[in-house]
Amino acid sequence: MLEHIELFFKSIFIDNMVFATFLGMCSYLAVSKKVTTAVGLGAAVIFVLAVTVPMNWLLDQYLLRDGALAWLGPEYADYNLSFLSFILFIATIATMVQLVEIVVEKFSPSLYNSLGIFLPLIAVNCAILGGSLFMQSRDIQTLGLAFNYGLSSGIGWFLAILAIAAIREKIRYSNVPAPLRGLGITFIITGLMAIGFMSFGGMLTGGDEAAPQEEVVAIAPTQEVSGLTADAAQQDLTQNENETVQEDSPATDNQINE
Amino acid sequence: MGILSKKDAALILDPLADNNPITIQVLGICSALAITAELEASIVMAVSVLFVMGMGNVVISLMRNIIPSKIRIIVQLVVVATLVIVVDQVLKAFAYELSKTLSVFVGLIITNCIIMGRFEAFALANGPKRSFLDGIGNAAGYGFILVVIGFFRELLGSGTLLGIKVLGDPIEKTGLYAIGYENNGFMLLSPMALIVVGLIIWVQRSRNPALIEEN
Numbered sequence: 072m073l074e075h076i077e078l079f080f081k082s083i084f085i086d087n088m089v090f091a092t093f094l095g096m097c098s099y100l101a102v103s104k105k106v107t108t109a110v111g112l113g114a115a116v117i118f119v120l121a122v123t124v125p126m127n128w129l130l131d132q133y134l135l136r137d138g139a140l141a142w143l144g145p146e147y148a149d150y151n152l153s154f155l156s157f158i159l160f161i162a163t164i165a166t167m168v169q170l171v172e173i174v175v176e177k178f179s180p181s182l183y184n185s186l187g188i189f190l191p192l193i194a195v196n197c198a199i200l201g202g203s204l205f206m207q208s209r210d211i212q213t214l215g216l217a218f219n220y221g222l223s224s225g226i227g228w229f230l231a232i233l234a235i236a237a238i239r240e241k242i243r244y245s246n247v248p249a250p251l252r253g254l255g256i257t258f259i260i261t262g263l264m265a266i267g268f269m270s271f272g273g274m275l276t277g278g279d280e281a282a283p284q285e286e287v288v289a290i291a292p293t294q295e296v297s298g299l300t301a302d303a304a305q306q307d308l309t310q311n312e313n314e315t316v317q318e319d320s321p322a323t324d325n326q327i328n329e
Numbered sequence: 330m331g332i333l334s335k336k337d338a339a340l341i342l343d344p345l346a347d348n349n350p351i352t353i354q355v356l357g358i359c360s361a362l363a364i365t366a367e368l369e370a371s372i373v374m375a376v377s378v379l380f381v382m383g384m385g386n387v388v389i390s391l392m393r394n395i396i397p398s399k400i401r402i403i404v405q406l407v408v409v410a411t412l413v414i415v416v417d418q419v420l421k422a423f424a425y426e427l428s429k430t431l432s433v434f435v436g437l438i439i440t441n442c443i444i445m446g447r448f449e450a451f452a453l454a455n456g457p458k459r460s461f462l463d464g465i466g467n468a469a470g471y472g473f474i475l476v477v478i479g480f481f482r483e484l485l486g487s488g489t490l491l492g493i494k495v496l497g498d499p500i501e502k503t504g505l506y507a508i509g510y511e512n513n514g515f516m517l518l519s520p521m522a523l524i525v526v527g528l529i530i531w532v533q534r535s536r537n538p539a540l541i542e543e544n
Contacts, residue, residue, distance in 0.1 A: 249534075255527050
């Protein structure tokens, strides 16, 4: 349960698709002139990501990755089809988008009208394919986590486009330098927002950076056993020492002067 | 440009300046920003896109009369995906470290809006030769911006170009560092890519006021 909560907040704030990895920037810039259209596109992205990431996770687990075909029988265990992942992922996404469009049109015409023209556009949104590719490269473990990852990345993208659309509606009344109007200022605002989002980086203390340090402290007495890591750690230490010595020397000079 | 007529030459030259895919058409931003912290990665990305766009435009242009318009998006995606797989496999075989740096962004060439945009806007309506020139021109305009961003980010961020220390050694305090220059580590962080693109747009539009937007 804890890892679900952690992944959820990590995907929304720390690894935000727009601000940390710049996925889906094209539609983010093109469709963010009004809040209402931005909400429509954002909702469609959440929906499609939450459907396609688990689908592609199943494909990756049972068809593509090294040894994934083992369930067919032992003679298939050596196959590694991962070079096919691009073409299969994008085909899944394109068909899913088409399918989702048909189903939504049939069962919920009002939702179809509000998503409307955005659904077909989404097939070529980098955020959707990026979600699946990051799911593959980050080794998401279970189907539930994959669904969670798709959903929360979508929510992160939704928040980003909502925020920039609101800002762009307001900035129309500001006196922006003429050459920066429109696209230029949007880039710079997004950059500033991304700097702001970087401050979420330390939000999860159980994250990637913090965990190894705690382990090192706990295992410290038995460190000699694992020669390789100990050597690496020593190299790091010596490098750090060099740097700290150089940084320290002016400081101590100052202290002496004082 | 002796072999090319004036109209054909414009296909290549326009996207380099006044019809640039990134700064004017707003296409293909995603990959432009994520991988430009180093010049080398930017150049490799630019060359990959050049290959995929040139070849893809020719293939789509040759097939333009037999693709049913209802399923053209899927056909286009399959063509691009095939070309990108070729690029990805070549990179993994000959430049493994670099392909690790580029990670998923090679795959994301598939959904790079420049490629789909040019297929839709040009290759579906023109012959193979002109489509090829259009593809090369747009990819070059894209690559040009990529290389400019990569140049500034690597030079100001880590003081190197293509891994060569051009400003002196920051630890031994030689070159510029001897007079107190410091690297701006901020340039290596991803948000700065956005701000550098914003500044490039600013420079370009102040030189050519016709490009300025309404609000």
